[in-house]
Amino acid sequence: MFSGVYKSVLISFVLLFSSTVFATPLTVQSYDMQNGDTGSYNYWDDSYAGSGDNTVDRSYLSGGTGDLTDGIIATENWNLVESPVGPHGPYVGWYTFRGIPSIDFHFGQNVVINSITLYVDDSNGYGGVFVPSGVNIGSTSYSFTDPVGSEPTALTISGLDLMVSDLSMDIFGGTANRNNTWVFISEITFDGRILSVAEPSTILLLSLGLLGVFRVRKQLNG
Numbered sequence: 001m002f003s004g005v006y007k008s009v010l011i012s013f014v015l016l017f018s019s020t021v022f023a024t025p026l027t028v029q030s031y032d033m034q035n036g037d038t039g040s041y042n043y044w045d046d047s048y049a050g051s052g053d054n055t056v057d058r059s060y061l062s063g064g065t066g067d068l069t070d071g072i073i074a075t076e077n078w079n080l081v082e083s084p085v086g087p088h089g090p091y092v093g094w095y096t097f098r099g100i101p102s103i104d105f106h107f108g109q110n111v112v113i114n115s116i117t118l119y120v121d122d123s124n125g126y127g128g129v130f131v132p133s134g135v136n137i138g139s140t141s142y143s144f145t146d147p148v149g150s151e152p153t154a155l156t157i158s159g160l161d162l163m164v165s166d167l168s169m170d171i172f173g174g175t176a177n178r179n180n181t182w183v184f185i186s187e188i189t190f191d192g193r194i195l196s197v198a199e200p201s202t203i204l205l206l207s208l209g210l211l212g213v214f215r216v217r218k219q220l221n222g
Contacts, residue, residue: 002036008175009129010114013058017119018023018079019191022192022193023044023068023115023191023192024191024193025116025189025191025194026064026107026111026113026190026191026192026194027107027192028052028069028105028106028107028164029064029065029106029107029108030062030064030065030105030106030108031064031065031069031101031104031106032060032061032062032063032104032106032113033045033060033061033067033101033102033103033104034059034060034061034094034099034101034102035048035052035053035054035056035057035058035059035060035061035092036056036092036094037056037058037093037094037095037098038057039093039127039182040082040084040093040127040130041082041083041084041088042055042088043078043082043088043091043093043094043182043184044056044088044092045061045066045067045068045092046066046067046088047066047067048061048064048065048066048067048071049064049065050062050064050065050066050068050070051063051064053183054066058098058099063191064203065084066092067091067186067187068089068092068103068186068187068188069187069188069189070175070187071089071187072128072186073090073152073186073187073221074089074090074091074099074119074121074152074184074186074187075125076152076153077092077122077123077129077150077151077152078093078123078127078184079123079126079127085196090184090186090187091121091184091186092184092186093129093182093183093184093185094171094182094183095128095181095182096129096172096173096174096180096181096182096183097180097181100170100172100173101167101171101185102165102169102170102171102181103168103171103188104166104169105166105167105168105188105190106165107164107165107166107167107171107178107190107192108164108165109165109195110164110165110194110195111163111165111190111193111195112161112162112163112192112193112195113160113161113162113167113190113191113192113196114158114159114160114161114191114192114193115156115157115158115159115160115190115191116137116156116160116169116188116189116190116191117154117155117157117159117188117189117191118132118135118154118155118156118171118185118187119152119153119154119155119185119187119188119190120132120152120154120155120183120184120185120186121152121184121186122146122147122149122150122151122186123150123183123184124146124150125174126150127182128180128181128182129174129181129183129184130146130171130173130174130181130182130183131144131146131147131153131155131174132144132155132158132171132174132183133172133173133174134172135157135169135170135171135172136157136169136170136172137157137160137162137167137168137169137170138167138168142157145149146174150187155185160192162192162203164187169188169208171183171185180199180207
């Protein structure tokens, strides 16, 4: 049977290890970017709460959150949910000829990002709207394949294991003509875990302590 001390150390180790391994949705504290553009309608981030004018094309928005992290994911194409007047639909849209969207996400603490998902419109070129051809995160580029069909879709980058507190993302235009297309995004989500003070140094120390308990127990038992 395990001694009381041994059992306590073992339980602490299991709880600490499990709390740092399993991925969960991460909360974005704020994001900074240029506002969306105007085409047939206004494709602004009009729920954005922060600095900057969210009713002006390409106005720099900072210190807040809005459509991209509000939990609302579009289920229909842009032409069915956007509005010519008043608050528009769930999408933020950029005309990439005017510059590719660049978004800086801030998590307010150290996190490990396992995967990122972009919820985008896939109109197959209707109105010039295409699925993004890819994104650039730091110095690494990730490509997307345009899925079959013309419904809104989710594009996921997995296996990242990025240890960050802030993340910058550049979003490239559509696959057909990446420099002259529209990109429509309704939500961007992150899955991973909060990086606690126990990772990785405390886990290492705890592991060494557990190893020491094993050795002492072995010596006492002969």
